[in-house]
Amino acid sequence: GENVEQHPSTLSVQEGDSAVIKCTYSDSASNYFPWYKQELGKGPQLIIDIRSNVGEKKDQRIAVTLNKTAKHFSLHITETQPEDSAVYFCAAPISGYALNFGKGTSLLVTP
Amino acid sequence: NAGVTQTPKFQVLKTGQSMTLQCAQDMNHNSMYWYRQDPGMGLRLIYYSASEGTTDKGEVPNGYNVSRLNKREFSLRLESAAPSQTSVYFCAVVPGSGGIPDTQYFGPGTRLTVL
Numbered sequence: 001g002e003n004v005e006q007h008p009s010t011l012s013v014q015e016g017d018s019a020v021i022k023c024t025y026s027d028s029a030s031n032y033f034p035w036y037k038q039e040l041g042k043g044p045q046l047i048i049d050i051r052s053n054v055g056e057k058k059d060q061r062i063a064v065t066l067n068k069t070a071k072h073f074s075l076h077i078t079e080t081q082p083e084d085s086a087v088y089f090c091a092a093p094i095s096g097y098a099l100n101f102g103k104g105t106s107l108l109v110t111p
Numbered sequence: 112n113a114g115v116t117q118t119p120k121f122q123v124l125k126t127g128q129s130m131t132l133q134c135a136q137d138m139n140h141n142s143m144y145w146y147r148q149d150p151g152m153g154l155r156l157i158y159y160s161a162s163e164g165t166t167d168k169g170e171v172p173n174g175y176n177v178s179r180l181n182k183r184e185f186s187l188r189l190e191s192a193a194p195s196q197t198s199v200y201f202c203a204v205v206p207g208s209g210g211i212p213d214t215q216y217f218g219p220g221t222r223l224t225v226l
Contacts, residue, residue: 098169
């Protein structure tokens with residue numbers, strides 16, 4: 001099945017700086033790559049996703065890039081704010097239905 | 112519109128006890144999923160239901176059973192709880208019936224401790 005590796009496991013940045021989280025996947029047939037944000041005590045929530053027919057997608061301060069050749073995709077958060085502090089998960093499809101999640105990155109944005 | 116609800120929010124069991132975790136959705140979505148989340152392990156799929164009347168095993172199904180009662184409800188049962196099942200359990204729903212990946216909408220979770 002799909003194997004998703006996520007790095008780093010923890011990330012601390014100062015408010016206003018950028019944060020980058022990277023994930024690699026193993027199945028070259030994978031075609032959908034979402035990113036979820038989980039705040040303390042809550043369930044994960046989709047923040048952005050990308051499909052394999054594009055290389056980059058942006059939504060305000062958040063962007064995702066995809067390199068299908070290298071089989072990795074990254075989450076970029078610019079102008080970080082304290083409310084961006086959370087755990088972020090990447091994921092890739094398991095046979096096109098459920099998702100295989102990375103182990104998560106705990107992001108801390110300090111004022 | 113509550114979205115995805117899970118009951119109970121917290122539960123403490125003794126080894127060998129049984130219990131059922133409930134998940135309900137008012138989003139009229141077809142697919143429903145049960146995940147468990149353990150520290151440093153991310154989310155792992157236990158069981159899923161692509162549509163009413165169907166269920167399939169995920170990555171870690173041992174020790175669990177599920178029932179898709181109707182389109183709205185998907186329950187997870189622990190017949191004989193073990194300490195290894197201490198975890199946070201999340202239910203998720205997806206608009207489609209599988210095959211095409213789509214947004215997963217998660218419930219707030221059930222925190223289970225087995226002593």
